[in-house]
Amino acid sequence: MDIDRRLKQLEDSIDENVIDVYDSNYLNIPIKLAYYEIDKYSELVRELNRIRYACKTYEEKELLIKDYIKIYLSSRKMYLRILRNLNNGAVKILYPDNLDEDILYRALKNFKKFDRGKPLNENLNTFMKVKLKQNIQDSNQELFKLKHYPAEYINTFKTYIGSKVLRYRNDLVIYKDAFISETEPHIYSVYFNEKTAEDTKNALLNILAYLNGHPSFYFTENYNFNRKLSELYDQFDLLDMLRLRKKFFFESKEYKEPIFLELPVLKQRCVLKIQITK
Structure with a gap:
């Protein structure tokens, strides 16, 4: 041209x-x-x-x-x-x-x-x-x-992200040479190029999980499995993810009072308080 x-x-x-x-x-x-x-x-x-x-x-x-x-x-x-x-x-x-x-x-x-x-x-x-x-x-x-x-x-996408991602159509989450954006109405993907490291793509999902207050995942080719996985993930929040990182979490019978931490959440009108157990 x-x-x-x-x-x-x-x-x-x-x-x-x-x-x-x-x-x-x-x-x-x-x-x-x-x-x-x-x-x-x-x-x-x-x-x-x-x-x-x-x-x-x-x-x-x-x-x-x-x-x-x-x-x-x-x-x-x-x-x-x-x-x-x-x-x-x-x-x-x-x-x-x-x-x-x-x-x-x-x-x-x-x-x-x-x-x-x-x-x-x-x-x-x-x-x-x-x-x-x-x-x-x-x-x-x-x-x-x-x-x-x-x-x-320059970037392209290959996989979609679930479950809840961004609130508004023009929102972007950018990290290094990759970003998350809307692919189709209410459907989002990680955009990357052949030089993008896997760590960068995974870090984007972690950033998104922090901003939204709940985990995200990559869709598979199986739509029925995606639906079930999305329903499961929607029941978890960031606090659950942090608890699961605790060593011997499932073996512990003790319950400790959590502390409170204000977590930034994308486009929320109110401040959401996330409980983190030490």
Whole structure:
């Protein structure tokens, strides 16, 4: 892929003074506004992703990092230009003249509270300024990852993790050159590359167990066994794991009063106290 040529053609094709959300189906307009982006950049990323997925080695994938950086630098530049023009009153937002404002405002109520005392065009200008800033922030976030943690673009996964893992879709647990992330909705994996040590992958599960307050495990190919194992693991917490590490635990008939330790738990609103027996 000649990324420089493709980006030059893309940038030349963008009208920096127009935001086009026109659609004959009025129900599509709120969607175009809420998820506004320059589609050609997403298409380029997906095309580069397909090339990356076909790569076999760490080194092959690493060579593509510079192309991802170029794409996100270009997208940030163009979003900044459109935002600058919008701030200067030099951008026209295209939509049907007879657009039903009430339907639009209701459809977008979860994204922004509009001032119905202002003209529609003014409200849309305000809305698009927020969207453009969000797109710029998204580009900046990808550039940060590419610069400081390119492993997210290089690593792959082979096994899934059970049972309860992370609370939110974009959460990451990073350790050295490996990380835990969502693979599919509500399904998580350890992402690693051929240079990642087994100790690093196991350490990630230990970190996750500490943060969540209960153990985690790798899924097997047997779905029925995974379900049973998940149900079993859900009955244990970190305290149980610590007790099992105690020498002669099962032979001991004594019960000692535990001490209390505040354990950080991922995204919990309250502090969970874990009991640790000396």
